[in-house]
Amino acid sequence: MGRELVSDPHLVAKIWAADRLAGDIDPLLTSARTNFALGDYETAAFAAMKAVEVEVRRVSGLPNESLGVALMRKAFSPKDGVLRDPKAEGGEQQATADLFAGAMGAYKNPASHRPVQFNDAVEAAEIIQLADLLLRIVHRAEARTKD
Template identity: 80%
Template structure:
């Protein structure tokens, strides 16, 4: 549908146009109602993702245009992945992820992923009260150690405590440490969004640990 609209400088509601095609009184196709419902769903999706929007040439009314984001998708089929990925980050995220979110919006996925995991590292160190010299995986192992880690959940059984330590250490080792040491080719917006979501989960676990320490 977006491709069919791309050449038009502005256009009226496509759904109504389909309904009014043909001569007066001519019987429409038997499946016209179903077709219009499908087109209406697609139209609503394009509007919801800001790929089409109100036209500045013929306001007010139903006149619309392809937005700059819509034009990007038209010119680069891979850009639709950015639309899906951005939808994953549409809700609330932990405040510490503001930098990661900004870099993601700019299309700098490597920096966004690094910033997300750096935020986890910073919060773990702050809440656990550990020194700046303790970094990365070693920091996670110390903070969540089943033996004496300050951020471990004392009510969880030993295997769960170890799994949590492994989760944090693995996330930092896989997504923060490599970008600290070398250039990482990170051009998949969906993967970057999922790294940020993972960081959001880890930060909320740290937040719960901080609440336990305050209690």
Template identity: 50%
Template sequence: MSLYSEIYPLPEAVLEMEPEELAPLVLKHLGRAEQGKLNRHNFLLGTDREFVDWAGSYKQGQSVLERFSVAWMWLEKELFIAPQPGNNDWMFITHRGKKVLDSQDFDTYRQGYLLPSDGLDSILVRKVKQSFIRGDYDTAIFQAFKEVEVRVRTKAGLSEKEIGVDLMRKAFGPPSAPLVDKTAHPAEQQARMELFSGAIGTYKNPSSHRYVNLTDPREAADIIHIANTLLRIVDSIQ
């Protein structure tokens, strides 16, 4: 069996993969390939017999190489590979890349793209993202909504004893709570209070009281993005 057949699915399936799905397989390939393959030009030539036999037609092979090229760029962006000092034409597998290869834990790192750091609150990047990447979704969600709670409490000037749904109602409750938007319609003021109360009651409180055992990374990322949106709202309040 060729290295391509061992590492990758069929070429037709590769063409359907997103860069962040294909990149871990390319990293595994680089970890198994001879040193000369750690040059992007050499890796993407597509002239070796193993690749030609695996790829099938020339046209399909070129399309696969385009996907490989984008996956290579993803690996560079995520610092799994980097240029060798003094020779930018050649690459080496970084400590982060070797750690993934050694553990064979590709899935957890591959799903990191679901929660990109760009646009994510800096506290969530620091306190939440690593738990998410490890697959500890309960902790990631709890920490995200704990930050919402802390920031609301601080912004509203309320005491430490105020927590959870009650905190949100005291912070946003119309018509005169500390964080009420006095320029908004009463119905909108009520809706914002319910938005924060509902989010905390739905996502933070269950994680505080029991193991939720969430297993879907996409659902977990969506929930964390809700917390991120709430933090933006709080930060925008003058």
């Protein structure tokens, strides 16, 4: 371990980041976890947010033409979004729409449109954890729509 640490000064952070993903996460994030383990943090972050995008589209029933930020705004719209929580206060509904749209805009869109230098293992792990939380919210919305 000592030699590895000398050759890679970021090794401790990488180990700490990997530990963050050691527990259960949504099975839809398998690709993200695999890419993370391979050290491909850009692809891991992109795959995590893509999984959220695909699941939001599936659960909301919106067409394939709905993408990224626009998809999130439509699916969670406080006015008529299929995935909004009608029991939540209007500001909370807007905040949820903003959370999803912001996650897409910040972590999926850049890698969708241009090469991105992404070598921070901790940040990549946190993005995967964020995707896991977002998927949990989507699955709660799916359960609400079935009731």
